[in-house]
Amino acid sequence: MRHIAVVGTGYVGLVTGTCLAELGNKVVCIDSDARKVDALEQGRLPFFEPGLLELVLRNQHGGRLSFAREVAEGTRGSEVIFIAVGTPMADDGHADLRHVREVAMQIARSLDSPKVVVNKSTVPVETGDLVASIIREHKTSDYDVHVVSNPEFLREGSAIADFMKPDRIVLGVETPVAEGLMRALYAPLEAPIIVTDVRTAEMIKYTANAFLATKISFINEIAAICEHVGADVKDVVIGAGSDRRIGAAFMNPGLGFGGSCFPKDVMALQCIAEGHGLKPRILDAVLTVNERQIERACTKITEALGNLKDRRVGLLGLAFKPNTDDVRESPAIALAERLIAGGATVAAHDPVAIETARERLGDRVLYMNDYYESANDAEALVIATDWNEYKQVDFSMLRKLMKGRFIFDMRNIYDPSDAEAQGFVYVGVGRPRNGVIDKESATRANLAEEHHS
Ligand SMILES: NC(=O)c1ccc[n+]([C@@H]2O[C@H](COP(=O)([O-])OP(=O)(O)OC[C@H]3O[C@@H](n4cnc5c(N)ncnc54)[C@H](O)[C@@H]3O)[C@@H](O)[C@H]2O)c1
Secondary structure, eight states, X not given: OOEEEEEOOSHHHHHHHHHHHHTTOEEEEEOSOHHHHHHHHTTOOSSOOTTHHHHHHHHHHTTSEEEESOHHHHTTTOSEEEEXXXXXXXXXXXXXXXXXXXXXXXXXXXXXXXXXEEEOSOOXXXXXXXXXXXXXXXXXXXXXXXXXXXXXXXXXXXHHHHHHSOSOEEEEOSSHHHHHHHHHHHGGGOOOEEXXXXXXXXXXXXXXXXXXXXXXXXXXXXXXXXXXXXOOHHHHHHHHHTSTTTOSTTXXXXXXXXXXXXXXXXXXXHHHHHHTTOOOHHHHHXXXXXXXXXXXXXXXXXXXXXXXXXXXXXXXXXSSSTTOOOOTTOHHHHHHHHHHHTTOEEEEEOSSOHHHHHHXXXXXXXXXXSHHHHHTTOSEEEEOSOOHHHHTOOHHHHHXXXXXOEEEETTOOSOHHXXXXXXXEEEOSSOTTTSSOOHHHHHHHHHHHHHHO
């Protein structure tokens, strides 16, 4: 059993701390946001993550997991300190390292024993050096501090399984002491461990996220071409992705990537490259294609409806992806904003992200308890997040509820023929029938609307 402190109890920090407690360690999770710590102490999660509450409660009751508001208090007696605070995008596109710097300073001022300080936040290359130098300059006692980079690859929505069964663990270390301790900590997971230097570990994380984002923008570009040549991108993905050199994972065309990682990490990597006088053309294209996806979706909806003014649109999904309440950089939120700006009335639903979405959108959209309520009287229904529950929709029920006949399936979760069999005009992403809606279908759908009213 080791004494571990984790600073930052967000999606990464709380999962890391809780899973390390589950592995038998004594863990203190620290957050400067008192509301988060209050919630955790009262047995509530500050965000939604499947399976996490049960694990938190079990380890809390087992005396292995506790919470603190101050770094000095929470790190007392610890051998290892994980830094898992946010590294959001600054106005100039760089990663904003203010929280990392602040925590490094607090660690320096409260050193009470030798420590291994592990950077788990996603940070630009050289941040390990920055943390080491802040601690060196500000430490008030002479204990050794070893700084490690241990980037995290978990995905919100499946974070516990991703942490417990990782494809690999990356350790950027500079000393045998740090390597030995980190290997021992992760030994119970029996996962492949890649040991390298700190800068390379930092670069691995950005490379992984930039590549995944590239796959998404690539397939979105292919989907746009499919719409014009009459090919079905779903089959294109299966056909091309079956090649082991390519793979179909992350080849899902849609509204583009969002969330708290890909947009900021691709941008930060671009800034790093430019800072070294390079012109990263692929990264630039990845971001440009991504930005266009919302515009493309909005154009499809506007063209089909004629205009958006006072048109009622049901919007299914607000989270940036299913199984999370995270709406940071959510394409669904961006689309909602565009629809509102065009004058539409948006009736939105999400199984868990209504509260987080409300913080962004306020009362500019209507929030519905049930997705059939979103469809009620809607002239068009837009699938913005591919929650499983939307996949089971009853089209005949939708037909009764909706005023119009358009389904904009921006996550390609339906078979177009199922929707069309019920008289809907189906618009997907990169699907042959209607990426570009023909006039006849549009007229049919708008006629249905007149019949309804
Ligand atoms: N969310 C993901 O899926 C994911 C996956 C891999 C890596 N990451 C990276 O991990 C890092 C954390 O991401 P997240 O999504 O967990 O962030 P988050 O915003 O959910 O949580 C960060 C937490 O740090 C706390 N914090 C900030 N400054 C603090 C301080 N000085 N002392 C104590 N607490 C402080 C905040 O209050 C917040 O609760 C980021 O660098 C992110 O890029 C995130």
